[in-house]
Amino acid sequence: MSTDEWKRRCExxxxxxxVPLPDTVDWKSxxxxxPLGRNLLRNPAPHGLTKDSPPPEPELTGMPPCGPPRFEPEGDFTGWITSREVLPYDSSGIPPGAVVCHLPQYSWFSMEQVVDLKAEGLWDELLDDFQPDIVIEDCYEESQVHESIYQLHVKLLGADKQTVISEHTANPTEDLSNFSHTWKEVSHVFSGYGPGVRYVHFVHRLKNSFMVELFPTLVTGSAVLVRPTRTNC
Structure with a gap:
């Protein structure tokens, strides 16, 4: 097919x-x-879970696990850059003189990706002039590990990968008195963000607890979506 035919087919x-459809774009590609409406994150469910089913119940054996202790959650993290930040022990709630055998050791497990919007098939005029909605979605496991178990930080970056054009942060607080062990959804829509966006930097942090064995906070359904709509003109 000709360029015009591919362009009409895309439209x-x-x-x-x-939406602006310039002739300089490779419309077959x-x-x-x-790229529009497709999840641009790679491997959005690294634990092999789906939000359509409840999170798995932790296996409480009461016995130390065989082999060396595990400090990071199990999963296939292909496509993600991962890191772990071990937090200091919190002894603030321990009465003076009390003898404590074990304290939980908390850590943040970070997972991040950078999405190259042009490499995914988007074009300059679409991003700069039309500025379609960029939708962020995520689900994390409700748990009683801690009152703060999830953090999200997403940045829209310019062509140099340094200039921050827009950003969004979520840091919810958990109600430890009301526990249903379900998925909690987090979402945000970037709209009217201005010209120059070329990358999306997506990072979320999940808090893990270790005391004899690891109790991780799981995540699924992570998504970066570009929709051919705009809520702010």
Missing amino acids: SDMGLQG VHDKN
């Missing part, structure tokens, strides 16, 4: 009516990649 198949 029809991806709902691009009213755009159609093949289909």
Whole structure:
């Protein structure tokens, strides 16, 4: 097909009516990649879980695990950059003179990705002039590990990967008196963010607790979506 035919096909198949469609774009490549409405994060469920089913119940054996202790959650983290930050022991709630055999050791487990929007098939005029909604979605496991178990920080970056054009942070507090062990959804829509966005930096941190064995906070359904709509003109 010709360039114009591919362009018309993209306009029809991806709902691009009213979106700038310059002739300089490789519309066959755009159609093949289909970047609009597709999750641009790689490996969005590294623990092999889905939000359509409840999180698995932890196995409480009462016995130390065989082999060396595990300090990071199990999973396939292909596509993610991971890191761990061990936090100091918190002894603030221990009465003077009390004898404590074990204290929980908390740590943050960070997972991050950088999405290259142009490499995924988007084009300059779409990002700069039309500025489609960029939707962030995530689900984390409600637990009683700690009152702060999840943090999200997403930045829209310029072409130099340094300039922050817009950003969003979520740091919810858990109600430890009301426990249902379900998925808690987090979302945000970037709109009207201005020209120049070329990358999305997505990072979330999950708090783990270690006392004899590891009690991780799990995550699933992470997503970066670009929709052919805009809520702020």
